[in-house]
Amino acid sequence: xxxxxxxxxxxxxxxxxxxxxxxxxxxxxxxxxxxxxxxxxxxxxxxxxxxxxxxxxxxxxxxxxxxxxxxxxxxxxxxxxxxxxxxxxxxxxxxxxxxxxxxxxxxxxxxxxxxxxxxxxxxxxxxxxxxxxxxxxxxxxxxxxxxxxxxxxxxxxxxxxxxxxxxxxxxxxxxxxxxxxxxxxxxxxxxxxxxxxxxxxxxxxxxxxxxxxxxxxxxxxxxxxxxxxxxxxxxxxxxxxxxxxxxxxxxxxxxxxxxxxxxxxxxxxxxxxxxxxxxxxxxxxxxxxxxxxxxxxxxxxxxxxxxxxxxxxxxxxxxxxxxxxxxxxxxxxxxxxxxxxxxxxxxxxxxxxxxxxxxxxx
Numbered sequence: 001x002x003x004x005x006x007x008x009x010x011x012x013x014x015x016x017x018x019x020x021x022x023x024x025x026x027x028x029x030x031x032x033x034x035x036x037x038x039x040x041x042x043x044x045x046x047x048x049x050x051x052x053x054x055x056x057x058x059x060x061x062x063x064x065x066x067x068x069x070x071x072x073x074x075x076x077x078x079x080x081x082x083x084x085x086x087x088x089x090x091x092x093x094x095x096x097x098x099x100x101x102x103x104x105x106x107x108x109x110x111x112x113x114x115x116x117x118x119x120x121x122x123x124x125x126x127x128x129x130x131x132x133x134x135x136x137x138x139x140x141x142x143x144x145x146x147x148x149x150x151x152x153x154x155x156x157x158x159x160x161x162x163x164x165x166x167x168x169x170x171x172x173x174x175x176x177x178x179x180x181x182x183x184x185x186x187x188x189x190x191x192x193x194x195x196x197x198x199x200x201x202x203x204x205x206x207x208x209x210x211x212x213x214x215x216x217x218x219x220x221x222x223x224x225x226x227x228x229x230x231x232x233x234x235x236x237x238x239x240x241x242x243x244x245x246x247x248x249x250x251x252x253x254x255x256x257x258x259x260x261x262x263x264x265x266x267x268x269x270x271x272x273x274x275x276x277x278x279x280x281x282x283x284x285x286x287x288x289x290x291x292x293x294x295x296x297x298x299x300x301x302x303x304x305x306x307x308x309x310x311x312x313x314x315x316x317x318x319x320x321x322x323x324x325x326x327x328x329x330x331x332x333x334x335x336x337x338x339x340x341x342x343x344x345x346x347x348x349x350x351x352x353x354x355x356x357x358x359x360x361x362x
Contacts, residue, residue: 018134021357030351038351042179042325044243048280049291052242055283059276066275070267072100072251073278079285080251088221090229092253099259099266100273104209104237104250109135110262111205111233111252112171116141120170125156126359127327129179129207133359141170147361150318150329154183158192165196171203174222177210180358181327182303182320187220194225204232209250210323212241212292215300219322223253230255240323241292242284247277299324327355327362337362 009016030038071077077094085091092098101107108131116122118140124132125146136143144164148154161172174193176185185193197204206222223232237250252262303320310317310328317328330340337354344350355362 014138014140018137021130025357029345033345033349033351036345036349036351040351040353042240042323043245044240044295044324046243046295048243048247049284049288051288051291052244052280052284056276056280059279064275064279068272068275068278070272071098071263072273073275073282076100076278076282076285077251079282080253083285084221084234084253088224090221090223090234093256096256097253097259099252099263100278101237101250101252101266102270102273103239103248104207104235105131106266106270107235107237107250107252107262108132108205108207109138110265111235111254111258112136112141113139113265114258114261115203115233116170119168121166121168122171122173123161123164123169124173124359125154125175127154127178127180127355127362128173128359129175130357132173132175142168144169145359145361147359148183149361150316150327153318154178154181154327155185155189156193157189158196161193161196165200165202169200169202171205172197173205173207175207177214177219177320177322178325179210179323180325180353180355180362181318182323182325183318184214184216184321185220190220190222191225194222194228197231198227202231204228205235206232207235209235209237209240211236213296213299213324214322215296215303216321233258238281238284241295242281243295244277244281244284247280249273249277249281330355 030036030040074094077098081092081094081098112135116136116139120141121144122136122141123144123146125148133143146156146160146164148156176183204222211219223229223234233252233254235252239245252259306326307317307319315328315330317326320326330337333340337356341352341354344352
């Protein structure tokens with residue numbers, strides 16, 4: 001048998017080029033250190049509300065342990081579609097424009113792979129959630145950073161966006177409320193961006209997993225803006241608002257042709273999201289929204305507290321308007337974000353994530 005020419009390394013070089021998550025690195029360090037206060041992983045410290053856990057028990061007792069449709073339980077898809085319509089006036093057909101995914105992370109990967117061709121450019125406002133750039137790279141795309149600053153509220157301007165659009169630009173990723181800054185983009189700014197997107201004929205992935213964790217004003221759904229439903233892949237899920245991170249359940253809504261291609265990949269990779277989690281998620285949407293409101297009220301109290309404490313320390317910081325993150329400027333310490341995070345863990349037993357994990361602007 002002849003050896004294949006040009007075999008090279010056993011590992012795909014694209015995969016080799018992907019660095020480990022900066023979030024997970026400090027999470028792992030925190031678990032290895034005694035008596036650490038961990039502020040690293042983006043996860044509620046609440047337990048999933050009892051009525052949602054009870055729905056899971058009931059599902060198991062009824063013997064609902066088989067596969068569901070690859071696309072997810074129709075009852076859950078209908079409940080999601082109804083909620084989106086009630087809140088934002090956007091109508092999705094639950095039969096072919098909505099897919100239940102293993103968390104928003106899977107939805108993100110599927111959306112990028114379904115739309116991005118090798119060489120396509122994807123604009124990513126930074127600081128950005130750590131999964132965006134690796135998913136683009138693995139799909140053969142080219143991530144293009146759009147750097148935002150504290151002074152501009154960590155939101156991109158239309159001028160910045162316009163300067164980055166080329167003939168190769170395929171996609172813009174938006175994530176508001178934002179991880180890791182807690183920024184919330186105004187409806188006016190989003191409308192301005194939408195006009196540029198439509199003019200350039202781009203697609204948008206709108207990661208709105210923190211939509212229910214908005215503290216000032218109402219959340220604006222990207223797909224609800226003029227001309228945007230047909231070019232937006234809306235991602236959301238249950239992890240943050242319902243304290244269900246370990247259940248791994250999210251969803252994607254969008255144009256039928258894109259959702260169906262995402263479904264093809266999903267059915268080969270995952271088959272379907274586990275049945276009991278889908279049953280529990282259905283109940284989460286139908287019952288007990290006061291539990292979400294209670295958690296949001298507690299996050300609101302905490303954001304005011306930590307914002308004031310950081311200001312008292314003399315560090316520049318803006319009040320987060322959504323999610324449960326805060327992104328202070330540590331420049332005056334003279335340390336890099338990595339050095340700061342390492343020393344904070346070693347000296348104070350507090351685990352935080354260095355801003356550099358979220359892009360060069362961090």
